[in-house]
Amino acid sequence: MKKIISVVVGLVFNSRQEVLLAWRDEHKTPGDCWEFPGGKIEAGESNYQALCRELQEEIAIDVLAAQNLPCIDHEYESVCVILYPWKIEKFNGIPKGNEGQIISWVPVSQLRSLVLPAANHLIVDALFDLKN
Numbered sequence: 001m002k003k004i005i006s007v008v009v010g011l012v013f014n015s016r017q018e019v020l021l022a023w024r025d026e027h028k029t030p031g032d033c034w035e036f037p038g039g040k041i042e043a044g045e046s047n048y049q050a051l052c053r054e055l056q057e058e059i060a061i062d063v064l065a066a067q068n069l070p071c072i073d074h075e076y077e078s079v080c081v082i083l084y085p086w087k088i089e090k091f092n093g094i095p096k097g098n099e100g101q102i103i104s105w106v107p108v109s110q111l112r113s114l115v116l117p118a119a120n121h122l123i124v125d126a127l128f129d130l131k132n
Contacts, residue, residue: 001055001079002079002080003034003078003079003080004077004079004080004081004082005040005080005081005082005118006040006041006076006081006082007030007038007039007040007081007082007083007084008038008039008041008047008050008054008083008084008085008086008102009036009037009038009048009083009084009085009086009120010036010038010053010054010055010058010059010066010086010088010121011036011039011049011069011079011085011086011087011123011127012055012059012061012088012091012095012109013087013088014105016105016107017108018105018107018108018129019036019106019107019108019111020031020036020037020059020095020103020104020105021034021035021036021037021103021104021105021106022035022058022059022097022101022102022103023035023101023102023103023104023113024037024039024101025057025101033105033114033115033116033126034114034115034116035116035117035120036085036120036123037052037055037059037103038054038058038127039050039058045069045078047084047086048066048068048086050098051063051066051084051086055088055091055096055111056095057098058098058099058101059095059096059097059098060092060093060094060095060096060098061091061092061093061095062091062092062093063086063088063090063091064089064091064092065088065089065090066086066087066088066089067086067087068078068084068085068086068107069085069086069087069126070085070120070126071084071085072081072085072119072123072126073083073093073126074119074122076116076118076119078112082130083119083122083123084125085086085101085126092122108124108127108128109129111124112128113126
């Protein structure tokens, strides 16, 4: 039986409706790709608590309001992930790569042309559905 990992994902938008992506370095699995900021849910945390903690740790923002979107299950070769995406509706701070990672604001229309972890493609599809 594969290990199951629960992960929160923050969909952070700027005033131009571009979404924030962070670069995953080659030492992570999957690596050498763009991802939405977020991370593992720790024992005893709610999804929202994990979201707030992860976005503060990774990109130095404080989430003030967020809307949860439908969860996404994805099976990789060695692990199953359950993604809990959240659309960040309001935040304080200026996003920066707190862990030394490169971040970039990207128009939703360009997301399908970027290399992303396989599980993130379902989030991209959901973003295109939200726009239409």
